Amino acid sequence: MPESSLVKDICSSSIECRPSPLRQSSQSSLPLHRNYMLSTFCTEKNVQECLSHISQEVSSLGLPPVWMESGGSSEMNVVAVLNCIYDLIQLHRRGLRTLENMEVEQLKSSSNLDYLQLTSTQLKEQLELSKRENTGLLERERQLQLKVKSLQNCLKNEKEEVQKLQNIIASRASQYNHEMKRKEREFNKLRERLNQLLVDKKEKKQAIDVLNNIGRADGKRSLWKTEKTEAKHEGEMYKTLLSDYDIRQRELLLENAELKKVLQQMKKDMVSILSSKKPTLKDDQHQDDDIQADLEEEVFDSSKESVELYCVHAREKLTNSIRLQWRRLKSHVERLDNQGSLHVIGRSKNTDAVSRETHEEEMDRLKLEIQQCKDFIQTQHQLLQQQLSSPYDEEKASLLSDCYMLQEKERFRDEWKTLEEQRKIFERERRNFTEAAIRLSHERKAFEDDRATWLKHQFLNLSPFADSNKPQMSKSKSAFLISSAPEKLIKRPSDTTSPTPRCVPLTSPSTAELYPTLCLVPENRYSV
Amino acid sequence: MNFSEVFKQSNQLCKVSPDGKYLATCVQYRLVVRDVSTLQILQLYTCLDQISHMDWSSDSLFILCAMYKRGLVQVWSLEQPDWHCKIDEGSIGLVSSRWSPDGRHILNTTEFHLRVTVWSLCTKAVSYIKYPKACQKGIDFSRDGCYMALAERRDCKDYVSVFVCDDWHLLRHFETETQDLAGLEWSPNGCVLAVWDSCLEYKVLLYSLDGRLLSTYSAYEWSLGVKSVTWSPSSQFLAIGSYDEKVRILNHITWKKIAQFEHIATINNTKAVVYKEVEKRPAVGSDDLSLHNITIGTTLFNTQSKYEICPPPVQVPVVKPDPDRANPKIGVSTLAFSSDSRYLATKNDNMASVVWVWDMQKMSLLAVLEQTSAVRCFQWDPRRPRLALCTGNTKLYLWSPAGCVSVQVPTEGGFQVQSLNWHCCGETLILLGKDQLCLCDDEKIGGNTPLQILNFTC
Numbered sequence: 001m002p003e004s005s006l007v008k009d010i011c012s013s014s015i016e017c018r019p020s021p022l023r024q025s026s027q028s029s030l031p032l033h034r035n036y037m038l039s040t041f042c043t044e045k046n047v048q049e050c051l052s053h054i055s056q057e058v059s060s061l062g063l064p065p066v067w068m069e070s071g072g073s074s075e076m077n078v079v080a081v082l083n084c085i086y087d088l089i090q091l092h093r094r095g096l097r098t099l100e101n102m103e104v105e106q107l108k109s110s111s112n113l114d115y116l117q118l119t120s121t122q123l124k125e126q127l128e129l130s131k132r133e134n135t136g137l138l139e140r141e142r143q144l145q146l147k148v149k150s151l152q153n154c155l156k157n158e159k160e161e162v163q164k165l166q167n168i169i170a171s172r173a174s175q176y177n178h179e180m181k182r183k184e185r186e187f188n189k190l191r192e193r194l195n196q197l198l199v200d201k202k203e204k205k206q207a208i209d210v211l212n213n214i215g216r217a218d219g220k221r222s223l224w225k226t227e228k229t230e231a232k233h234e235g236e237m238y239k240t241l242l243s244d245y246d247i248r249q250r251e252l253l254l255e256n257a258e259l260k261k262v263l264q265q266m267k268k269d270m271v272s273i274l275s276s277k278k279p280t281l282k283d284d285q286h287q288d289d290d291i292q293a294d295l296e297e298e299v300f301d302s303s304k305e306s307v308e309l310y311c312v313h314a315r316e317k318l319t320n321s322i323r324l325q326w327r328r329l330k331s332h333v334e335r336l337d338n339q340g341s342l343h344v345i346g347r348s349k350n351t352d353a354v355s356r357e358t359h360e361e362e363m364d365r366l367k368l369e370i371q372q373c374k375d376f377i378q379t380q381h382q383l384l385q386q387q388l389s390s391p392y393d394e395e396k397a398s399l400l401s402d403c404y405m406l407q408e409k410e411r412f413r414d415e416w417k418t419l420e421e422q423r424k425i426f427e428r429e430r431r432n433f434t435e436a437a438i439r440l441s442h443e444r445k446a447f448e449d450d451r452a453t454w455l456k457h458q459f460l461n462l463s464p465f466a467d468s469n470k471p472q473m474s475k476s477k478s479a480f481l482i483s484s485a486p487e488k489l490i491k492r493p494s495d496t497t498s499p500t501p502r503c504v505p506l507t508s509p510s511t512a513e514l515y516p517t518l519c520l521v522p523e524n525r526y527s528v
Numbered sequence: 529m530n531f532s533e534v535f536k537q538s539n540q541l542c543k544v545s546p547d548g549k550y551l552a553t554c555v556q557y558r559l560v561v562r563d564v565s566t567l568q569i570l571q572l573y574t575c576l577d578q579i580s581h582m583d584w585s586s587d588s589l590f591i592l593c594a595m596y597k598r599g600l601v602q603v604w605s606l607e608q609p610d611w612h613c614k615i616d617e618g619s620i621g622l623v624s625s626r627w628s629p630d631g632r633h634i635l636n637t638t639e640f641h642l643r644v645t646v647w648s649l650c651t652k653a654v655s656y657i658k659y660p661k662a663c664q665k666g667i668d669f670s671r672d673g674c675y676m677a678l679a680e681r682r683d684c685k686d687y688v689s690v691f692v693c694d695d696w697h698l699l700r701h702f703e704t705e706t707q708d709l710a711g712l713e714w715s716p717n718g719c720v721l722a723v724w725d726s727c728l729e730y731k732v733l734l735y736s737l738d739g740r741l742l743s744t745y746s747a748y749e750w751s752l753g754v755k756s757v758t759w760s761p762s763s764q765f766l767a768i769g770s771y772d773e774k775v776r777i778l779n780h781i782t783w784k785k786i787a788q789f790e791h792i793a794t795i796n797n798t799k800a801v802v803y804k805e806v807e808k809r810p811a812v813g814s815d816d817l818s819l820h821n822i823t824i825g826t827t828l829f830n831t832q833s834k835y836e837i838c839p840p841p842v843q844v845p846v847v848k849p850d851p852d853r854a855n856p857k858i859g860v861s862t863l864a865f866s867s868d869s870r871y872l873a874t875k876n877d878n879m880a881s882v883v884w885v886w887d888m889q890k891m892s893l894l895a896v897l898e899q900t901s902a903v904r905c906f907q908w909d910p911r912r913p914r915l916a917l918c919t920g921n922t923k924l925y926l927w928s929p930a931g932c933v934s935v936q937v938p939t940e941g942g943f944q945v946q947s948l949n950w951h952c953c954g955e956t957l958i959l960l961g962k963d964q965l966c967l968c969d970d971e972k973i974g975g976n977t978p979l980q981i982l983n984f985t986c
Contacts, residue, residue: 178854204618244719
């Protein structure tokens with residue numbers, strides 16, 4: 001390796017170099033060194049200590065000891081010292097060598113490191129590059145996929161389009177075929193007819209057979225076809241067209257006038273709204289001027305004739321001013337909206353919530369009411385339908401037919417019962433009355449007979465003999481008791497006219513007649 | 529409501545005279561004229577063959593009876609029953625026959641649409657119009673009876689000729705920008721002619737009376753286009769129903785679309801009232817199924833029905849049409865404005881049992897009537913906003929803004945109402961069955977009548 005050889009050379013040169021300065025210094029520096037060393041380490045006084053120290057050091061280094069203490073003398077073993085020095089030099093050399101080796105090694109490793117660093121940076125760069133390439137490729141792939149999707153959609157659409165066109169073509173083809181067949185059939189018929197006509201000897205001519213000519217519908221005579229009539233026809237045709245256009249134009253004019261009126265009205269309203277809102281707005285200096293200008297314009301416009309507005313410019317002016325007003329109104333409303341929403345936010349939430357809540361409650365209540373009404377109507381409708389369409393069931397019908405009158409029927413039944421009872425009582429009383437009347441008539445008869453006999457007796461016995469009357473008197477007494485009232489009533493009928501003594505009818509008088517005669521007020525008067 | 533007795537008719541040929549006094553019906557080859565109020569037979573005419581078409585003249589004095597197979601047209605007079613008129617088209621054949629507005633000319637379209645022959649009953653003169661177009665509606669007379677518009681096709685191009693009905697003078701003749709003209713119609717004020725293309729191209733052209741093109745309207749391309757077109761009676765709106773199940777309304781000032789009505793299967797609109805017809809079978813006990821009851825009791829099979837209001841969202845029954853067949857049963861095929869132009873009734877063919885009523889003032893859906901079977905015919909009362917419809921069963925249905933009513937036609941033997949016509953006064957309805965007819969009278973004004981099964985929903 002060139003680097004290592006270089007290093008070696010460097011090392012060898014350094015080794016070569018080293019001893020030279022060492023040699024140089026060995027002469028020059030050594031005495032200095034020695035002087036330095038001698039001055040510091042060993043002096044004539046501490047030779048022994050130095051010796052012992054050095055021998056310790058040497059022995060620690062693994063060399064044979066330099067000085068032995070048992071010698072007893074302070075004299076060094078020169079051989080040993082020289083050996084020691086040689087060993088030390090060897091050691092030193094070895095050390096230097098290892099140092100050189102290590103330096104070489106270090107150089108090698110540092111160059112390796114540099115190289116590796118270089119390669120690593122290069123590789124990093126490559127990695128970066130390839131990463132970027134990768135993202136680029138991914139991006140391209142994504143775009144291509146999107147393109148593929150859109151192309152697929154296009155393809156689908158195109159396929160649908162193709163299908164639709166094919167259907168159209170098919171329907172058109174079937175239509176054409178149908179027409180072709182129809183025409184062919186007609187053509188065949190024509191051919192047959194032609195053949196038939198060629199073969200047919202007898203040609204039936206066209207003819208009209210009218211009993212008598214009838215007059216024209218309008219009673220006028222028909223005219224010869226001349227240029228005048230042709231011109232007249234043309235004229236009439238144009239007249240109809242013109243009158244139609246006239247009518248249409250009039251209608252359009254009316255419509256236009258109406259619409260213009262409406263637009264004017266709208267403009268006036270908008271202007272009035274905007275001008276009335278003036279004090280509430282803050283930034284409307286220029287708006288004031290505009291509104292003023294508009295009002296002036298208004299005054300000016302109204303003074304003009306409406307005919308003026310038919311010209312294009314006036315129309316445009318009107319529409320532009322309307323647009324302007326509308327825009328202003330819109331912005332104003334938006335502003336109000338914003339203000340309103342701010343207000344809502346700024347206000348206390350209670351009032352807001354309450355108002356909304358009450359509103360919602362109201363809505364719910366109304367909805368519920370509506371639903372109830374709807375249900376009610378639905379049930380009514382259903383019942384009505386059932387009523388109309390239910391199958392005829394006799395029992396049910398009879399049951400249901402009077403269901404509404406049930407209560408009244410019950411009431412009527414009860415009343416009927418009471419009336420029946422009363423009638424029965426009434427009948428009974430009537431019977432009693434009739435019996436009483438019969439009895440009364442009998443008694444009256446008896447009484448009359450008695451009276452007659454008594455009178456007869458009286459007449460016959462005008463003498464003061466009054467014995468024979470007694471049994472009759474008793475009879476009449478008994479009759480009198482019962483008929484104390486009848487005496488009165490006998491008097492009454494005599495007042496009226498009927499002479500009851502003469503003839504007493506055996507038929508029982510009716511109850512009504514009896515009541516006044518008996519002077520009985522019917523106690524139980526039933527007032528129904 | 530009073531229902532008259534049932535009379536016979538054939539071919540659904542039953543028309544009230546324009547003055548409203550007489551009712552003419554055809555029974556095979558006989559023409560019966562009755563008085564509308566008493567239904568007494570006033571006149572009876574016999575034609576030479578089975579009558580294919582019958583029509584009153586505009587002054588209610590004459591009736592034409594056309595027999596297409598024989599190529600004959602016979603005209604009868606009401607004033608003079610002895611008067612007769614016979615038009616024989618000969619070998620050229622007859623495909624359609626109609627009166628002119630003055631009631632004195634008859635226009636016969638020959639077989640294969642070779643030409644239109646104009647016969648005059650006043651002078652026995654004949655005029656010919658060549659190259660008429662065989663399309664859905666190739667001839668239209670203006671309401672005042674002054675002009676006639678005729679669609680022609682020469683050299684594979686469409687033309688429109690405008691004739692003055694007075695003397696059949698050709699007033700205007702212009703080419704139209706259509707591929708294949710399907711129909712034309714005058715506006716009620718007689719100043720604008722609407723011309724529309726066949727269903728292969730959505731195109732509606734508006735021409736002024738003097739032949740100038742006022743406007744073109746095309747909602748979309750390629751898909752099947754216009755299915756039906758109608759003017760509002762005030763001439764303010766032109767309603768176009770198309771195969772995409774939408775109705776587009778054009779206004780008469782700019783001829784641009786002002787509204788679009790969609791017929792969606794799920795109705796979520798809370799402002800619209802959805803009436804659903806609900807049938808109720810009368811309860812039958814097991815004892816009642818005796819033969820006696822079955823033969824007599826048509827009430828057994830006449831299920832009563834009433835209307836219920838369904839809350840939104842409502843799902844409307846949809847029938848998908850066969851995609852391979854031509855003229856598919858999809859799209860708005862029937863449009864009708866009420867007489868005051870306030871309401872528009874529409875029917876979407878793939879929701880055949882539903883009638884939609886739209887409010888033209890608010891331009892929104894007002895009511896939806898869902899019936900139990902496919903709606904066959906609906907017509908507005910000529911005097912007031914009342915819609916009568918029928919679905920081929922024994923009931924008659926009436927809608928007015930106040931509510932909806934279902935009326936059972938009280939006839940024996942089950943009278944199936946297949947189509948209906950209002951009398952011009954708006955008080956009488958003529959109900960046509962397969963071969964029967966019945967008149968229905970409304971006593972009180974406004975239609976508040978006691979009915980058998982009544983459900984007045986507000």
